[in-house]
Amino acid sequence: MENLLSSAQDIKIIFFDIDDTLRVKDTGYMPESVHRVFEALRQKGILTGIATGRNYYGVIPEIKALKPDFFVTANGAYVIDKDHEVIYNNPLPKQTVESLLAWLSSVDSDYIFYGSDNVVASKWSEVIQAAMAPVYGKLDVIPDYHQTHDIYQMLSISDHDDTLVLPDDLADKVRMVRWHPNSCDIVALNGSKADGVSRVLASLGLSPEQVMNFGDELNDLELFKFGGISVAMKVSHPDILAVADYVTDTVENDGIEKALKTLAIL
Known part of the structure; x- marks a missing residue:
């Protein structure tokens, strides 16, 4: 845990999956703590991003309302910033x-x-x-x-x-x-959330060690192996739990806020 706390002090940007990470997929429930997290990170100067299998069309309004700095969508194939400037565009041939x-x-x-x-x-x-x-x-x-x-x-x-x-x-x-x-x-074949996130990091001059990721499903696997700190939600797929640096609570129990406080980022 000491090494994890030390690494957490280098984090400059945090990416979040949507379904069953920021909100519960089946019910649409998103805790008020998520809003507190994004505002607190903004106040601390830590950038935020969405990393999702959804495309931008599928990023629901309440997620956009969090005002993340970046959107890594379609599992890394289409990446834009908060001003809709395209950072990476990789359609299938x-x-x-x-x-x-x-x-x-x-x-x-x-x-x-x-x-x-x-x-x-x-x-x-x-x-x-x-x-x-x-x-x-x-x-x-x-x-x-x-x-x-x-x-x-x-x-x-x-x-x-x-x-x-x-x-x-x-x-x-x-x-x-x-x-x-x-x-x-x-x-x-080489497409993944990790590929999309790497394009964001390159545009910012950041290294993989400076990124944190929250996720729960198999399309987060490459990102969890990419670098930095990976946090799995309690309900994550077993393969995600196996490679996570830290496992936090569920969406309903404010898992994201709890993890960021435990790791002394907030």
């Missing part, structure tokens, strides 16, 4: 998108497109509603959205999603990261 669509069709899977400012579905079904509605509400159905928009991330989604395996010709271009029993994020 159009041929890769076409190949993914052909494969998903062959395995009888529906799909979700993430643009920079929209999330759309290939259709609307009970399976898609169960996975997506708690996060985004009902999505527009635009199966050919990719023809007129850049795609930063795709989702496979079906009642047999856990059986899907990328073919070799796609496995060297993209990877699948499970976020729901019936759905996986499909991101660029």
